[in-house]
Amino acid sequence: MAAGIARAWGWFRENPWVRTATNPPVYLSLAFLTLGGFVAGVGFWGAFNTALEATNTEQFCTSCHEMKTNVFEELKGTIHFTNRSGVRATCPDCHVPHNWTNKIARKMQASKEVWGHIFGSIDTRDKFLALRKHLAEREWERMKANDSLECRNCHSSESMDLMKQNPRAASAHERLLFTGERTCIDCHKGIAHRLPDMSGVPGWQ
């Protein structure tokens, strides 16, 4: 038995492909290794980003019925889905940071959502409604922490023309948004999905 394993190991070590793989500089030229490493790196990076972008589409998000039947249905009636000019926000526009590092961080956190999908933590409407406040609070917290970055990717305060807003909105933005006292999500909750029970949430009663 032991002799068999030793012989197999010996054969494995003697294999020219294995010998090249374990000690490439001895067998391959430096130019080949450099260029090969570069090409392989480009290939890996391309594949990685393609896969990343594929999971960053509305089509991917709504391939889970939890998203399709709850939050996506609710989005459909709102101005972020249908409006006069046809500009449209998709799921990742608001829920995934555009900045690469933050995007990867969010993607890692999303592994918990995969877990939730596999073990069915919100696989019925009732379970979803029961957890809705918790889920909403997580998003509110995230957006509060990054100063509503995902809102500001499209709605920049520099480009906001107060003259074109109605006086009520203009005054609120002037007093609260431009002074940094509040961030978008503080007032604009539930603009794309229905709200959970808002008792106890600041600014609501």
Added chain:
Amino acid sequence: MRRSVFLVLVSIVPCLAAGTILAQDAPRLRGPDPFTREIPAPPMQRQVTDDVRVRRNYPDQPPVIPHSIEGYAMDLNANKCMSCHARKFTEQSQAPMISVTHYQDRAGNTLGGLSPRRYVCVSCHVPQTTAKPLVENSFTDMDAMTEPERQPERRTR
């Protein structure tokens, strides 16, 4: 007996005829004729969003909403109107506070918060659109009747 029945019938005829004749003048509010015919829906009317308070036509008229309320939550979980019009939020929002009657139950007892029977704001308070009225409105303000010479200029849209 037979004579009186005849008289009754004869007297009913002008009433029915009058109804038919008058109905021809009335504007049609019930859609196409016959009702099974399909017609394109009229375009959505633009909401009035100028934020200027509208005078009430009589003292206990629920004030109309001079801003857009599109997408405002109004359900068991949340009431967006109260985020500005509740007593405790009026200072920062500068919105008019909901009337004191909204803090009373039906027996007139004062409550700590919004009375549940007043919760659904839009059952009385409604936003306005620039739609042309289907029927001419001949309503006259009581003040205009009693003191026609002392009326302020009324804003028209």
